[in-house]
Amino acid sequence: MRIVHSHSDTRSEDSELGMPRRAYTAVSKWLIGRYATKHLAASKLAARALFGEDWEQRSGARLLYCGIDLSQFRQAVDRTQVRKGLGLPDGAVVLGHVGRLVKVKNHSLVLEVAQRLVSRRSDVFILLVGEGPMRPEIEAGLRSRGLESNVLLLGSRRDVPRLMLAAMDVFVFPSHCEGLGLAVVEAQAAGLPCVISSAIPQEVEVVPQMIKRLSVSDPVDAWADAIEESALRGRRLSQSEALAIVECSHFNITASVR
Numbered sequence: 001m002r003i004v005h006s007h008s009d010t011r012s013e014d015s016e017l018g019m020p021r022r023a024y025t026a027v028s029k030w031l032i033g034r035y036a037t038k039h040l041a042a043s044k045l046a047a048r049a050l051f052g053e054d055w056e057q058r059s060g061a062r063l064l065y066c067g068i069d070l071s072q073f074r075q076a077v078d079r080t081q082v083r084k085g086l087g088l089p090d091g092a093v094v095l096g097h098v099g100r101l102v103k104v105k106n107h108s109l110v111l112e113v114a115q116r117l118v119s120r121r122s123d124v125f126i127l128l129v130g131e132g133p134m135r136p137e138i139e140a141g142l143r144s145r146g147l148e149s150n151v152l153l154l155g156s157r158r159d160v161p162r163l164m165l166a167a168m169d170v171f172v173f174p175s176h177c178e179g180l181g182l183a184v185v186e187a188q189a190a191g192l193p194c195v196i197s198s199a200i201p202q203e204v205e206v207v208p209q210m211i212k213r214l215s216v217s218d219p220v221d222a223w224a225d226a227i228e229e230s231a232l233r234g235r236r237l238s239q240s241e242a243l244a245i246v247e248c249s250h251f252n253i254t255a256s257v258r
Helices: 011-016 019-035 044-051 070-074 079-085 107-120 135-145 160-166 182-189 220-232 239-247 253-257
Strands: 003-006 038-041 061-063 093-098 124-129 151-155 170-173 194-197 211-214
Touching: 003 044, 019 044, 038 044, 044 061, 070 160, 070 182, 070 239, 079 160, 093 107, 093 160, 093 182, 093 220, 107 124, 107 135, 107 220, 124 160, 135 151, 160 182, 170 182, 170 220, 182 194, 182 239, 194 220, 211 220
Parallel strands: 003 038, 038 061, 093 124, 093 170, 124 151, 170 194, 194 211
Antiparallel strands: none
């Protein structure tokens, strides 16, 4: 048995790379088609990217959504204590983003939106959770925009559910492309309104009323307006209600194990 797993939709990235990468991808797909006995994918877009548009006709092809240990989202958290530990002032409006610091995650748009929001109201803060090769570029972008005091680069963390539950008011995820975007599912489990890009696969919408989509080509003001509205209008569902919906979905790890 030879299992191939497609975790991401890399088509837009591959098209921007040179001939060696395209040749590598072509040979890989030929070998996969010839020798793989099982084809697994994290989403429909990830399946199409590696296995082709006719992936559903392949013998042994199926989706296997990445499951989350949702017990972490039932923990009791002290919002005041968590925010104080991060140095956030009382009454702060906090945007959150979780993802590797790489180009595809589109942190440049996060910084543009942050600058626009901070110019409107000084109580806006942004938490960037993750590590990656673009950290120096992001740090330079913070300095050039005068955002050092309003954007916290938290690096890799083991307490993402705790940060989502206690520190964040709205989740922002403007990726250029994703295999799925599992952090958005986690954010829904935490009861956070989510403003995401239209490139994120549809399967990520477990609690649709908590999701607002925009194109990465939309004006910065449109993103800022959507985020501000999501952060201030109040949550449409309680965190416990949202978590209950996610627990009944494919993304509960017990469903993945089965």
